[in-house]
Amino acid sequence: MSAPPKPVPLTTVESTETSDSGAQTxxxxxxxxxxxxxxxxxxxxxxxxxxxxxxxxxxxxxxxIEKIIELRNIIKSIPVIERPSIIDASNLNHAWVRSIEExxxxxxxxxxxxxxxxxxxxxxxxxxxxxxxxYGVFLGHTTMFMWPLxxxxxxIDLAEKLTGARITYSYLVPGGVRRDLPxxxxxxxxxxxxxxxxxxxxxxxxxxxxxxxxxxAKGIGVLSKEKAIELGCTGPTLRGSGVDADLRxxxxxxxxxxxxxxxSTRPDGDSFSRAMVHMDEMRESCKIIRQIVxxxxxxxxxRKAPIVLPRGVAYGRVESARGECSFYLIGEGGDKPYRARxxxxxxxxxxxxxxxxxxxxxxxxxxxxxSIDYWPVEADR
Amino acid sequence: xxxxxxxxxxxxxxxxxTFPSDIKETNVIRRARLEVTVAPEKIKxxxxxxxxxxxxxxxxxxxxxxxxxxxxxxxxxxISSIRIKEMRDLVLDLKESVPRNAPKVGSLVSxxxxxENYERxxxxxxxxxxxxxxxxxxxxxxxxxxxxxxxxxxxxxxxx
Numbered sequence: 001m002s003a004p005p006k007p008v009p010l011t012t013v014e015s016t017e018t019s020d021s022g023a024q025t026x027x028x029x030x031x032x033x034x035x036x037x038x039x040x041x042x043x044x045x046x047x048x049x050x051x052x053x054x055x056x057x058x059x060x061x062x063x064x065i066e067k068i069i070e071l072r073n074i075i076k077s078i079p080v081i082e083r084p085s086i087i088d089a090s091n092l093n094h095a096w097v098r099s100i101e102e103x104x105x106x107x108x109x110x111x112x113x114x115x116x117x118x119x120x121x122x123x124x125x126x127x128x129x130x131x132x133x134x135y136g137v138f139l140g141h142t143t144m145f146m147w148p149l150x151x152x153x154x155x156i157d158l159a160e161k162l163t164g165a166r167i168t169y170s171y172l173v174p175g176g177v178r179r180d181l182p183x184x185x186x187x188x189x190x191x192x193x194x195x196x197x198x199x200x201x202x203x204x205x206x207x208x209x210x211x212x213x214x215x216x217a218k219g220i221g222v223l224s225k226e227k228a229i230e231l232g233c234t235g236p237t238l239r240g241s242g243v244d245a246d247l248r249x250x251x252x253x254x255x256x257x258x259x260x261x262x263x264s265t266r267p268d269g270d271s272f273s274r275a276m277v278h279m280d281e282m283r284e285s286c287k288i289i290r291q292i293v294x295x296x297x298x299x300x301x302x303r304k305a306p307i308v309l310p311r312g313v314a315y316g317r318v319e320s321a322r323g324e325c326s327f328y329l330i331g332e333g334g335d336k337p338y339r340a341r342x343x344x345x346x347x348x349x350x351x352x353x354x355x356x357x358x359x360x361x362x363x364x365x366x367x368x369x370x371s372i373d374y375w376p377v378e379a380d381r
Numbered sequence: 382x383x384x385x386x387x388x389x390x391x392x393x394x395x396x397x398x399t400f401p402s403d404i405k406e407t408n409v410i411r412r413a414r415l416e417v418t419v420a421p422e423k424i425k426x427x428x429x430x431x432x433x434x435x436x437x438x439x440x441x442x443x444x445x446x447x448x449x450x451x452x453x454x455x456x457x458x459x460i461s462s463i464r465i466k467e468m469r470d471l472v473l474d475l476k477e478s479v480p481r482n483a484p485k486v487g488s489l490v491s492x493x494x495x496x497e498n499y500e501r502x503x504x505x506x507x508x509x510x511x512x513x514x515x516x517x518x519x520x521x522x523x524x525x526x527x528x529x530x531x532x533x534x535x536x537x538x539x540x541x
Contacts (some may be wrong), residue, residue, distance in 0.1 A: 029405075059521035067532055102411070231461045232440040232495030238463075245463055251413065251470035265386075315414055315459060315472050317441075328444045328459065328474075341444035343499075348442070351495050380521055 004017070025052060031067075032060045040376035041140050042353065042369070049362045062380040071341040074100055074296075074309050075173065077340075081170045084344060087379040089128040090119040090346070091320035092378075093172045099327040100174045100255065106205045106305045110255070113178030117161060117255040118317070119171055121285040121292070122155045125196070127321035128278045129155075131373045135275065136207070138366035144207045151199050154192045159274065161185060174301025180192035185338050195284040197236030200283060208279060214275040217272040221356035221368025224269055231351040235323020236281065240274030243266040247319035259291050271371035278373070308335050322346050346379035388471070389415045392435060392448045399425040400427055421486050424477050426457070428492040436465040437473060443499035449534040452481045454509055458489060458496065479509070488514035490526075506532035 024047075031041035039060035045053035065084065069077045082089035082097045094116060101108065108116070114355035128150040136144025156166045161182050161205045163169040169180050209212050218334030223233070238245055246263040248256045274336030309331035317326035323345030332338040349372050384408045391462045392535040396417060403423040408416040414476060419427045431437040458475040462468040479486055490497050500511045501520040508530035511517055511528035519526065529536055 059519075059523065060522040064531065067538070071538060076461075229438050229492055232442075243463055245469060250466075253507065273472045313410060313416075315410075315474065324441065326441065326459070328457065329441070330446065339444070341442070341446075341457075343442040347498070348495075350498055 011059070014073070017144065026084070028362075029125050031033070032057070040374075042357075044357070044362070044365070046362055051360055051362060051365065054357045055354050056350055058350065058376060058380050065381045066340060066342055069342070072200065072335060073171045073307065074337060075307055075334045078170045079172070082170065083377075084342075084373055084381050085320075085322070085346075087130045088123050088321040088378075089168045090116075090171055091127075091318055092124045093121060093170065094254070095238075095316055095318045095320070095325040096267050097172045098318060099172050099303065099310060099314045099329040101315035101375075102316050103310055103312040103331045104174065106303060108176050108254075109298050110304055111299045111304055112303070113261055114183070114255045114292050115162075115177045115301060115319060117176075117259070118173055118289060118292045118296075119159065120167065120254070121288045122159055124321045125282050125285045126152050126155050126159075128282050131278060131321075132203075134168065135370050138370045140205060141212070142326050144203070144282050144322075147199070147203065147206075151196060153367050154196055156245045158189060158192060160186070171303075173302070173314045174307075175305030176218070177301070178302075180248045180301050181293075189293045190290055193289050197283065200279065203279070209379050211231045212225075214272060216364070217270065217275060217371070219268075219270050219272075220364045221271045221360060221371060222269050223341050223356050224353055225287075228269065228352065231355060232348050233323070234276055234348045235319070235321070235345045235350055235373075237279040237323065237349045239263065240277045240371075241269035242273075247317060249326055253318060255292065258295070259288050261288050271367045274371040274373075309337055310335065320345050322375060322378065323348060333371045342381050344378045344381065346373070347381070349374055350379050382497065384468050384516060386412060388428060388468075389413070392473070393417070396427070396430070396434065399430055401425065404504065405495075414470045414474075415471075416476060418478070421477040421479055424475065425487055425489065425492065428475065431460065431473070431475065432492055436462040436468060438493075439463045440493040440499075441472060442493040443496050443503060445503040445509055445532075446536040447507060447532070447534045449480075453478045454481055454507060456485050456503065459492070485510040485512065487512045488517075490514055506530055508533070 025045050028044045030044050032039045041057040043055040043057055044051055065080055068080055082093050084094055117189055129152040133145045133148040160166050163171040223241050225241045228238050242265055244263050244265045249263055260283045264277050266276055311333045312331050314329045317324050325345055326343050328341035329337055331341040352372055360368055389409045397404050403420045406418040417457055437460045439461045441461050444457040446455040455476055455478050459472055461472050488500055503509050504517050505519045505522050
């Protein structure tokens with residue numbers, strides 16, 4: 001039996017210290033008990049109610065997935081890879097299979113590519129809706145908690161029809177996808193996305209155009225364009241700071257080169273901009289889904305791929321709901337990878353947390369922090 | 382989309398011209414993916430050149446790889462460019478190797494501030510020391526973790 005673990009100190013900074021201006025500051029521990037969604041802690045130093053310093057303290061949901069992958073067959077790793085963000089499972093899965101296919105040199109049939117893109121975009125909407133509902137909770141807006149979670153079922157049901165699972169699909173496999181479109185899917189998808197677009201207008205009315213939200217979000221948690229680039233931010237966080245970077249356009253993969261959609265950006269870099277980028281992206285995803293079910297080519301959905309990973313190296317990446325998700329994959333000829341470095345959007349955006357919070361009031365912390373869409377489990381992996 | 386590696390070869394050429402003796406190895410993995418291995422003592426100069434002269438302003442991540450059979454660690458900085466729109470699909474792997482028994486390298490936080498968390502993770506998971514890092518502490522591991530760096534190859538799972 002090993003010795004019992006030593007207790008973890010609640011704060012790693014002195015509780016009171018004197019700041020440069022001579023004022024007394026106070027250090028608070030926010031979290032780790034579900035300060036939003038998923039366990040993570042922020043060590044926040046305040047001067048009065050102004051935040052002067054923030055140190056993220058992640059790791060409460062760290063599972064050592066990079067080590068687990070190294071010890072498993074590349075196919076058996078798929079369910080593990082989806083775990084860090086079950087609400088965005090297929091996008092993470094896509095980064096993994098893309099890296100494998102790159103080393104194996106396997107081409108995915110076009111119909112398979114379209115089906116991958118279809119589930120990816122459904123996942124983007126589901127993930128953004130989950131984010132929005134938690135944002136509602138954070139801002140004390142109960143309706144904005146319930147509506148998105150209810151409307152999310154529209155797409156969960158669709159995903160279940162397509163893949164057989166509601167949340168974690170393991171739908172993408174090296175070489176293609178597991179199942180073809182079920183009968184009647186296209187009509188159902190068009191009906192549901194059109195209904196959802198109407199709902200988005202109602203979201204605007206009750207929340208995004210509501211002074212209760214705008215007065216709390218505009219000008220709060222500003223992240224400048226230069227800072228966002230330098231910190232390596234990605235996804236809606238980067239686009240909310242006025243950078244039109246989106247891998248779906250910059251490095252088109254799957255069916256994206258053949259689809260028509262806009263990259264949403266907002267120039268201000270505040271919480272409101274980041275929130276509106278999420279809203280715009282849901283509208284664009286609806287457009288993409290309708291195009292896919294209309295344009296999807298016939299043919300095979302999957303090509304035979306070996307279950308070994310040949311010697312080689314790949315850096316495969318996709319635009320997941322929270323930004324770039326990438327694998328730096330090294331194969332050595334066996335059925336397990338030699339090394340699989342797993343970097344997710346939330347992990348990258350963790351660097352932005354201090355940048356958006358410092359200088360704001362403590363009461364503005366929920367608005368500013370959650371606008372980054374930081375998912376602790378996805379960051380910890 | 383062209384299949385030639387003109388752009389990648391051009392970048393490598395520019396690096397080789399500026400650092401003739403410090404670029405140890407270059408490799409174009411495929412279109413838009415290239416590896417550049419440099420001497421650890423010169424990595425900061427190369428990084429500053431890449432950032433200021435070639436437009437690589439965006440850190441995508443840092444990977445550490447344990448080659449225990451070759452008795453070395455490899456540290457890989459994945460960097461890309463946002464400023465140059467035509468280069469956004471490109472990822473450059475800036476690599477350095479350190480001996481496994483003395484894993485000590487210079488930190489690149491002063492070049493790309495975004496690599497801070499990744500270097501911290503490489504420190505706790507592989508035991509690599511980054512000189513000049515502002516806060517070289519554990520990131521994901523618990524404060525009371527006193528075992529060996531867990532992502533090293535010689536650390537096995539109890540069930541393995």
